[in-house]
Amino acid sequence: MTIAGNWLDWTAERARDWIAVPLASDDKYSRGVLGMITGSREYPGAAVLGVEAAVRTGVGMVRYRGPERAENLVLARRPEIVRGAGRVQAWLTGSGMDAGTRSTETTAMVAAALAEGLPSVVDAGCLDLVVGGAPIVITPHFRELSALLSRHGIEATPQQLQQAPGEWAVRAAATLQVTVLLKGSVTHIASPAGMQIRVSGSTPWLATAGTGDVLGGILGALVATHAEQAQNDQNALAELAATASLLHAQAALRASAGGPIAALDVAEALPATIAALLGGTPGR
Numbered sequence: 001m002t003i004a005g006n007w008l009d010w011t012a013e014r015a016r017d018w019i020a021v022p023l024a025s026d027d028k029y030s031r032g033v034l035g036m037i038t039g040s041r042e043y044p045g046a047a048v049l050g051v052e053a054a055v056r057t058g059v060g061m062v063r064y065r066g067p068e069r070a071e072n073l074v075l076a077r078r079p080e081i082v083r084g085a086g087r088v089q090a091w092l093t094g095s096g097m098d099a100g101t102r103s104t105e106t107t108a109m110v111a112a113a114l115a116e117g118l119p120s121v122v123d124a125g126c127l128d129l130v131v132g133g134a135p136i137v138i139t140p141h142f143r144e145l146s147a148l149l150s151r152h153g154i155e156a157t158p159q160q161l162q163q164a165p166g167e168w169a170v171r172a173a174a175t176l177q178v179t180v181l182l183k184g185s186v187t188h189i190a191s192p193a194g195m196q197i198r199v200s201g202s203t204p205w206l207a208t209a210g211t212g213d214v215l216g217g218i219l220g221a222l223v224a225t226h227a228e229q230a231q232n233d234q235n236a237l238a239e240l241a242a243t244a245s246l247l248h249a250q251a252a253l254r255a256s257a258g259g260p261i262a263a264l265d266v267a268e269a270l271p272a273t274i275a276a277l278l279g280g281t282p283g284r
């Protein structure tokens with residue numbers, strides 16, 4: 001473990017503790033159900049990428065709610081997915097949405113989901129719906145965090161955020177009162193309770209469309225499988241976010257092997273990445 005300044009550099013050893021390996025006594029509900037409200041008419045593919053990443057990270061079940069086209073694509077790729085309303089342990093919202101074109105119906109659905117107070121991951125097009133003080137982790141890139149801070153009266157350009165990502169992640173967590181995962185070549189995670197974690201060692205080949213949607217799915221699955229801890233301990237969300245980012249980075253390295261990758265390749269590399277992280281231990 002390395003701590004540089006106040007930043008804890010996340011390691012595979014620490015990440016391993018946040019992989020919920022199923023037990024003989026488990027069933028799909030005891031493992032955790034992730035509710036996903038993602039995708040839109042404009043970006044149906046983001047829903048597919050998030051769902052693929054979530055199921056390949058390991059979760060009891062995914063319930064998906066979204067526009068018909070996205071739902072059809074999700075089910076064509078992953079027939080395991082259950083559509084429509086139902087009980088979940090955690091939510092993932094916003095990937096593949098645009099706050100500017102989001103329908104009133106979708107806004108109401110996401111607001112109702114977040115009002116349940118379950119641990120939630122909020123990405124891209126739902127960042128404007130985040131309410132402070134809830135067990136929420138947000139996953140913006142620099143442009144998205146710049147726009148979100150502006151809504152709270154703090155003006156900083158994406159370039160300014162990129163120049164000091166750690167400082168801005170900490171400031172955003174304190175201002176918004178949610179855990180912040182600020183994406184970049186090095187990802188910075190800050191919790192309102194003061195935890196600061198850094199994840200590096202990825203590959204720039206990850207800078208390609210849809211890899212953020214994959215990260216959302218990974219984190220959603222991790223949160224759904226640790227819902228109680230995420231609910232009761234703000235720092236648990238930060239450690240889960242760091243684990244998601246490390247899995248994402250390692251899956252990208254595995255998929256790339258030095259060459260280009262597509263976002264779906266990263267999702268497909270997750271099971272082998274997790275098996276390697278666990279040391280090849282078959283189900284404990």
Ligand SMILES: NC(=O)C1=CN([C@@H]2O[C@H](COP(=O)(O)OP(=O)(O)OC[C@H]3O[C@@H](n4cnc5c(N)ncnc54)[C@H](O)[C@@H]3O)[C@@H](O)[C@H]2O)[C@@H](O)CC1
Nearest residue numbers: 043044045046095096097098124125143144209210212213
């Ligand atoms: N397959 C999919 O369905 C994908 C969906 N995505 C979704 O797309 C939505 C928007 O995400 P973004 O991160 O793109 O949103 P941003 O709003 O952060 O980025 C859009 C901005 O990027 C700049 N930009 C656009 N095209 C550019 C170009 N060719 N060169 C330079 N600058 C350019 C413009 O300023 C534009 O306003 C999110 O909901 C996201 O989840 C993306 O993840 C990409 C893949």
Ligand SMILES: Nc1ncnc2c1ncn2[C@@H]1O[C@H](COP(=O)(O)OP(=O)(O)O)[C@@H](O)[C@H]1O
Nearest residue numbers: 141183184185203204206207209210211212213
């Ligand atoms: N140069 C880079 N090196 C390593 N990782 C990167 C780099 N650029 C982007 N990433 C990672 O790729 C992902 C991109 O996410 P995002 O910007 O949301 O893309 P999209 O909206 O297309 O899904 C993030 O996880 C980010 O940390």
